[in-house]
Amino acid sequence: MPTVLPPSLAPGPATKPRLDTALVWLMALTCGLVVANIYYNQPLLAAIGRTFHVSDSRASLIATATQVGYTLGMLLVVPLGDMLERKRLILWMILGAAGCLGAAALAPSFPMLAGASVLLGICSAVPQLLLPMAAHLAPEADRGRIVGRIMSGLLIGILLSRTVSGFVGAHLGWRVVFEGAAALMLALAALLAWRLPQDQPHFTGTYASLMRSLGTLVRELPALRRSALVGASIFAAFSVFWTTLTFYLESPAYHYGSDVAGFFGLVGAMGALAAPLAGGLADRRGPRYAITAGIALALAAYLLLGLAGGWLAGLVLGVILLDVGVQSAHISNQTLVFSLRPEARSRLNTVYMTGYFTGGSLGSLAGGWTWMHFGWPGVCVLGGLFMALALAIHRSYGSPAAVPTTGA
Structure with a gap:
């Protein structure tokens, strides 16, 4: 049970700051820039492997490490947003991310880079603090639109980070990517310190009771477990x-460099455009229908990638279908x-x-191993199997009637 603080220590009456358009866009920008820290390394994995003389499979562990760190940050740090003042927590995490990016840029060995990547992932969980903060500060009538706009910034950051890092890495080296990202985090922290409002917490219990409440939610809500x-x-x-x-594009099938791998982030950014469409579909037909449609689209993408991924046009179309399908299913699932x-x-x-990110870590790990042993056909089969699993769980776990069909 949460403990009650003495009046002198308890938070005062909640007064919501004004959430104007400029602040909403700043939050969207922050989400995009911070979440990009997790994905800068993906187009650079082959170059990192060459620097430290490790195999493609081992180099892919860097991508896994950042996602593992992000998962730990969400599990262990993000709940503190209900307990500590959010602005201060966000600023400390962004400064921590800047330090980790600097350490990654200077890493003298592969294990040092992997360790810095885990810590970078933990410090980059900032978007998962900003989204609830925006939902709290937004007027009830505008909450969905505002959260959707901020989520668009997050999705664009995920995808365009690959474009930037691929281009910079190909021309200036992978270490410069992390150096530039570190400077960007310092500038962002200064901007947020000036512009981001304070957001006082409401939970007055201990960290242990806060964490125990997560287990209570999991036990009491079957729909949460399924989602x-x-x-x-x-x-x-x-x-x-x-x-x-990036391994496929640098293989004999294409002979492209990391800049072309990064370019595919621009193609995949079309998935971000699907966010408002997915929200509208969820409003009209319910989240369950929209999730099913998104998964079906992603399954079709993997079929196309497996059959026509050896041609550039097939690869581009597959990327578009995959990103639109995944983002549509994710937004509807989160709704x-x-x-x-x-x-x-x-x-x-x-x-x-x-x-979500536990699955992402598993996918990165399994993808690197599958590429080494079964090549591109194995990658497409593995991706399709994960999507088929998502569809099976979504359609069979729990009763559809027990699941709400309207957004928050």
């Missing part, structure tokens, strides 16, 4: 592709999660996103 498993499978399939794409218990959205988000 976390579906999200994990979806993101595993997504990570299988993006972790191995369903937020509708389960509005007073606990931050912790619901922690549970869901922890499952």
